Amino acid sequence: MTQKIRPLLAGNWKMNGTRDSLTEIKAIADAIGEAQAEKVEALLCPPATLLYVATALCDDSPLAIGAQDCHQHRAGAHTGDISAEMIADCFGTYVIVGHSERRRDHGDSSELVRAKAEAAHAAGLTAIICVGETAEERQSGHTIDVLKRQIEASVPRGSTADDTVIAYEPVWAIGTGLVPQEEEIAAAHAFMRADLVARLGRTGKNMRLLYGGSANPANAAVLIGIDNVNGLLVGGASLKSVDFIAIYNAYLKHTA
Ligand SMILES: O=C[C@H](O)COP(=O)(O)O
Numbered sequence: 001m002t003q004k005i006r007p008l009l010a011g012n013w014k015m016n017g018t019r020d021s022l023t024e025i026k027a028i029a030d031a032i033g034e035a036q037a038e039k040v041e042a043l044l045c046p047p048a049t050l051l052y053v054a055t056a057l058c059d060d061s062p063l064a065i066g067a068q069d070c071h072q073h074r075a076g077a078h079t080g081d082i083s084a085e086m087i088a089d090c091f092g093t094y095v096i097v098g099h100s101e102r103r104r105d106h107g108d109s110s111e112l113v114r115a116k117a118e119a120a121h122a123a124g125l126t127a128i129i130c131v132g133e134t135a136e137e138r139q140s141g142h143t144i145d146v147l148k149r150q151i152e153a154s155v156p157r158g159s160t161a162d163d164t165v166i167a168y169e170p171v172w173a174i175g176t177g178l179v180p181q182e183e184e185i186a187a188a189h190a191f192m193r194a195d196l197v198a199r200l201g202r203t204g205k206n207m208r209l210l211y212g213g214s215a216n217p218a219n220a221a222v223l224i225g226i227d228n229v230n231g232l233l234v235g236g237a238s239l240k241s242v243d244f245i246a247i248y249n250a251y252l253k254h255t256a
Pocket residue numbers: 012099169173174175176212213214215233234235236237
């Protein structure tokens with residue numbers, strides 16, 4: 001049976017944010033009540049330097065806090081990395097893996113992304129696994145092939161709708177102000193839904209599929225109304241509490 005999917009609004013701060021920015025996190029945490037969060041889950045992924053203090057700030061709020069990447073191993077000689085266990089130890093509950101900026105800047109392959117997602121699951125975290133095509137891949141008509149390949153290689157076989165979220169982020173839409181046509185997003189999400197159902201059965205029906213790429217308060221209402229879009233992964237517009245809260249309120253309105 002397909003259950004009602006609780007949407008997820010996730011903010012990814014990327015390499016932005018210092019202690020001064022904690023006021024933004026606090027403002028978001030204060031704006032979201034338990035009753036609202038039952039309708040639309042909210043998550044912020046600040047840089048690792050703010051993780052622990054951010055979870056402490058959100059102690060009385062349903063705002064979830066997550067990290068932007070994790071190492072595939074539990075511990076060891078990996079200078080500069082953090083493990084999924086460390087994220088859980090800081091009371092983080094989510095981790096983004098396979099973001100295109102990690103794939104581009106650090107050469108994360110889909111196989112490595114799967115190992116990271118498995119590490120996240122082992123630590124009790126929910127993994128947000130990012131997939132998406134480049135501009136060249138879209139122009140050459142390979143969008144669906146790319147999504148198929150990335151999902152096949154990046155999503156662990158035993159994934160569940162509770163421990164895994166898939167984020168469709170066309171690389172060319174990230175931070176550019178460019179957003180795909182509604183039909184293009186709908187087609188990508190319909191493909192991902194069918195592919196996940198074929199791979200995972202009922203789990204695939206209930207897994208949340210986020211859209212990410214230049215989402216903002218002005219276009220959020222349209223994006224969240226697209227079939228099989230169960231949430232947004234927001235970069236730039238998550239840095240200011242007023243923008244993130246505006247998107248969150250648009251989501252609440254949509255679910256009312
Ligand atoms: O993780 C977030 C995405 O990369 C989207 O970033 P953006 O909203 O700044 O385009």
